[in-house]
Amino acid sequence: MKPIELYKALLKQFGEQLWWPVTDAGEITPTYKKRKHLTEKQKLEICIGAILTQNTDWENVMKALENLSKAGLLSCEKIASSRQETIAKLVKPSGYFNQKAKRLKLFSQYLKNNYNYSINKMFSKPIAELRLELLSLHGIGNETADDIILYAAEKPAFVVDAYTTRFAKRFFKLPTTDYVEVKAFFESQLPKNTQLFNEFHALLVEHGKRFCKKKPNCSGCFLKTNCCFAKGNN
Ligand code: SF4
Structure with a gap:
C-alpha cells in the first residue's frame, strides 16, 4: 500500500482530525475546528503549544495553555516581558516547566528582536530557510520545527513523531528510525500539500x-x- 492509499484508508476510518486546536477570541480553551484563516495570535499560540507539547500529552498542554490564557499571558509579547518563574508556574501541567518556560522566553525574545513580534514576517521565508532558522533556536528540534512550519506557518513539512516512526517501521518495514529519513520517505511519495x-x-x-x-x-x-x-x- 502506498502512503497516499494509506492516508485515504486512515481518513475513511477516523474522519478529519481538524488539527491544530487553537483558542478563538474571547475563549480560554483551544478547540478542534475547521478554520479558514488563523490569526497571528493563533499562529503564535501554535508555536507556544508546539514547545509545550514536547515530551507530554496534549491534554497537559491544554491545561498549560488555559493557565496562560486566564493570566492574560498567551502571547509572545506578554511572555517576553514576564518573569520566567511566572511562566514556569503557569505551564507546570505540561511538565519540564522550568525548561519549557526558558524556551518560551527565548523564542518570544527572538521574535521580538528579529521580527518585532510579526510571526507572519518570519513565516514568509521559504520552508528550508525557515526550518534552519527554527532549528537554530534553543530547544527547538526537528519535530517542533515541523509542527510550527506545518500547523502555524501552514506550509507543507511532514511531521514525524514516535507514532509515525513506530508505524513506518512496522507497516512499511522502513529500515530506519532517523527523523530526517522517515520524513523524507513520506515527503518523497506524497504531493507537497499542506492540508494533506x-x-x-x-x-x-x-x-x-x-x-x-x-x-x-x-x-x-x-x-x-x-x-x-x-x-x-x-
Ligand atoms: S503493526 Fe498491527 S496495529 Fe500496527 S499497523 Fe500493523 S496491523 Fe496495524
Whole structure:
C-alpha cells in the first residue's frame, strides 16, 4: 500500500482530525475546528503549544495553555516581558516547566528582536530557510520545527513523531528510525500539500493511540492485511 492509499484508508476510518486546536477570541480553551484563516495570535499560540507539547500529552498542554490564557499571558509579547518563574508556574501541567518556560522566553525574545513580534514576517521565508532558522533556536528540534512550519506557518513539512516512526517501521518495514529519513520517505511519495500533511500526521497519531501502540492491537487493526509486521514479514 502506498502512503497516499494509506492516508485515504486512515481518513475513511477516523474522519478529519481538524488539527491544530487553537483558542478563538474571547475563549480560554483551544478547540478542534475547521478554520479558514488563523490569526497571528493563533499562529503564535501554535508555536507556544508546539514547545509545550514536547515530551507530554496534549491534554497537559491544554491545561498549560488555559493557565496562560486566564493570566492574560498567551502571547509572545506578554511572555517576553514576564518573569520566567511566572511562566514556569503557569505551564507546570505540561511538565519540564522550568525548561519549557526558558524556551518560551527565548523564542518570544527572538521574535521580538528579529521580527518585532510579526510571526507572519518570519513565516514568509521559504520552508528550508525557515526550518534552519527554527532549528537554530534553543530547544527547538526537528519535530517542533515541523509542527510550527506545518500547523502555524501552514506550509507543507511532514511531521514525524514516535507514532509515525513506530508505524513506518512496522507497516512499511522502513529500515530506519532517523527523523530526517522517515520524513523524507513520506515527503518523497506524497504531493507537497499542506492540508494533506496536516491530516496525515494527525491520523497517524490517532491510529497509533488506538491500534499501533507499543504493544500493537493487530487483530483489531483495519490495516492488517497490508501491514508487513502483521503479515510476519518483519
Ligand atoms: S496491523 Fe498491527 S503493526 Fe500493523 S499497523 Fe496495524 S496495529 Fe500496527
